[in-house]
Amino acid sequence: MSAYAEATAVTPGSRPGFFTATISDRWSIGSRPNGGYLLGLAGRALQQTLPHEHPLTVTGHYLSPPEPGPATVEVETVRTGRSVSTGSARLLQPVGEDGAAKERLRVLATFGTLVPPEVDSAGPLYLDLAAPELPPVQECLSAEVPLPSGETPTLMHSVDLRLDPATAGWALGRPSGQARMRGWLRPADGSDPDPLFLLLAVDALPPTVFELGLTGWAPTVELTVHVRARPVPGWLRVAVSTRHVASGQFEEDAEVWDAAGRLVAQSRQLARVAPVVAPG
Amino acid sequence: MSAYAEATAVTPGSRPGFFTATISDRWSIGSRPNGGYLLGLAGRALQQTLPHEHPLTVTGHYLSPPEPGPATVEVETVRTGRSVSTGSARLLQPVGEDGAAKERLRVLATFGTLVPPEVDSAGPLYLDLAAPELPPVQECLSAEVPLPSGETPTLMHSVDLRLDPATAGWALGRPSGQARMRGWLRPADGSDPDPLFLLLAVDALPPTVFELGLTGWAPTVELTVHVRARPVPGWLRVAVSTRHVASGQFEEDAEVWDAAGRLVAQSRQLARVAPVVAPG
Numbered sequence: 001m002s003a004y005a006e007a008t009a010v011t012p013g014s015r016p017g018f019f020t021a022t023i024s025d026r027w028s029i030g031s032r033p034n035g036g037y038l039l040g041l042a043g044r045a046l047q048q049t050l051p052h053e054h055p056l057t058v059t060g061h062y063l064s065p066p067e068p069g070p071a072t073v074e075v076e077t078v079r080t081g082r083s084v085s086t087g088s089a090r091l092l093q094p095v096g097e098d099g100a101a102k103e104r105l106r107v108l109a110t111f112g113t114l115v116p117p118e119v120d121s122a123g124p125l126y127l128d129l130a131a132p133e134l135p136p137v138q139e140c141l142s143a144e145v146p147l148p149s150g151e152t153p154t155l156m157h158s159v160d161l162r163l164d165p166a167t168a169g170w171a172l173g174r175p176s177g178q179a180r181m182r183g184w185l186r187p188a189d190g191s192d193p194d195p196l197f198l199l200l201a202v203d204a205l206p207p208t209v210f211e212l213g214l215t216g217w218a219p220t221v222e223l224t225v226h227v228r229a230r231p232v233p234g235w236l237r238v239a240v241s242t243r244h245v246a247s248g249q250f251e252e253d254a255e256v257w258d259a260a261g262r263l264v265a266q267s268r269q270l271a272r273v274a275p276v277v278a279p280g
Numbered sequence: 281m282s283a284y285a286e287a288t289a290v291t292p293g294s295r296p297g298f299f300t301a302t303i304s305d306r307w308s309i310g311s312r313p314n315g316g317y318l319l320g321l322a323g324r325a326l327q328q329t330l331p332h333e334h335p336l337t338v339t340g341h342y343l344s345p346p347e348p349g350p351a352t353v354e355v356e357t358v359r360t361g362r363s364v365s366t367g368s369a370r371l372l373q374p375v376g377e378d379g380a381a382k383e384r385l386r387v388l389a390t391f392g393t394l395v396p397p398e399v400d401s402a403g404p405l406y407l408d409l410a411a412p413e414l415p416p417v418q419e420c421l422s423a424e425v426p427l428p429s430g431e432t433p434t435l436m437h438s439v440d441l442r443l444d445p446a447t448a449g450w451a452l453g454r455p456s457g458q459a460r461m462r463g464w465l466r467p468a469d470g471s472d473p474d475p476l477f478l479l480l481a482v483d484a485l486p487p488t489v490f491e492l493g494l495t496g497w498a499p500t501v502e503l504t505v506h507v508r509a510r511p512v513p514g515w516l517r518v519a520v521s522t523r524h525v526a527s528g529q530f531e532e533d534a535e536v537w538d539a540a541g542r543l544v545a546q547s548r549q550l551a552r553v554a555p556v557v558a559p560g
Contacts, residue, residue, distance in 0.1 A: 056501065056529075056550065057341075057501060057502040057550045059339040059388060059502070059504060061337075061358070061366050061388055061389075061390055063358065063359045063366060064359070078341070078343065078383065078386050079343045079344070079383065079386075084501070086341050086343060086386065088368070088386070088388075103358065103359065106358050106359075106366065106368070106388060108339060108341055108368075108386060108388040109341075110341055110501055110502060114527070115527065120527065123526070124524055124525060124526035125492075125525040125526060126459055126489075126492055126522070126524070126525035126526075126530075127523065127524055127525075127526075128458070128459065128521070128522070128523045128524075129523040129524060178408070179406055179408060209406075212405075212406055221336065221337060221364070221390055222337040222339070222390060222504075224339060224502075224504045224548070226531055226548075226550050228524060228526060228527070228529065228531075229526065229527065241408070242406070242408070243407065243408045243409040243543075243546075244404055244406070244407055244408075244409060244508060244543050244546070245404060245405040245406035245407075246403070246404035246405060246406075246407075246508060246509065246543075247394070247395065247400065247508070247509065249336075249508065250406075251506055251508075251546055263523075263524050263526075266523075266524070266531055266548075268504070268506075268546075268548055270336065270337045270506050
């Protein structure tokens, strides 16, 4: 079992659609579990409840900051159909003295069936986008490099992320001024990326706004991921970009390509940014 | 009251968060109410239930084809906070002899407060995107032009849409081969566009894949809209593009700009396309 499968494992509870889980402390940025990882955890519970195996489109709204530790996931089956099914999931954690359940994340998702890569040979009917050009893996910057805060996120021990140095100026105190980041990504344990791993992959790079010198906390309000194909084994390439930062909010788009050069996921999130410009 | 406000009006029912509504037949493509219009209807019910007025991010999953006529909207308040609140909405219609409620659309949304345009003078902190260059309104193609089917959608009498002729080759049987479309848009009754109108605006242009010669039905699976600012009165400019058509699915991104040249909404939808190429 891969480390990601283990970290997103859910155990069926007493009623259908109810699961217990443990939010791992090994997929965090600082003290906070990564938002893509949490989406993967909710996605696992949806996968085990709905009649279709693969996430096609998954939206999460982040409601309160989660912490590593016990959690429950409650899945509501919204609709089941022949080719797709839709479900909603709530990720909850006990808080306070009385252990009352507090909702961390609400998810709405449609699942379907993605064909195996080996029978997906026709290629896209239309593609107006190119996989990012990246220097070889060994020439990229290991993301075990500390954040501006000086700390290495535990997430960076669970994934192997190699940033294109051209987009990692922030790490050297020289942000590029372009809200773009790109790099190689794979599970650190050498396991193969699967569709649920893509829910994490789209959110695994540092925030694009670091390259604008905005190195504060950038909490996600909402994240939507489209899984477009099942990845082949090997390195993923991830390109993240932001077009618009205004009124304390920005969107961040990610595209994920597999080792065969296929576009396997697209995502967009809405996040908040503190209007503080770091020196640098 | 604008025609759009009327078409999206909801009447509070017997319990908080329950509303009755009528799905109008004047915002349809063929016999099917436009997906953005339905999102606006659900958005109206959310607006009347949540403590915040403006949609910031709204996701709809389309579950079954709706019809003009009676409907109900049930809103669940997921979380209320100081600056934002989150809710879920179900759009239902009675079907069959027994009038059992069938769910048409499930929505998950976070609302907040957008400042009025006149105090939003700082401009974006970062913008890596340009408003579309369009010919003057009078040189654009009125979208009252019939669809490939020969029919003019009722939607095109409710909005005033003027397509850039460079992106409307499909209407003349000469699709450009580029999955992009752009045009001017405003409510046909001369009313001012508001944040809820933007939920429709992102979905009001013909499908981008028409320009690839794919003129069949392109049903939306999921549509997510980020409202980034309150529009000033006047024409909107809308640019829609698709980057990837594969395995019978495509994404469609829209950007909406107001008459002051401000980016007011971004959207992405996942839709299905029949793998049939029209003669052309």
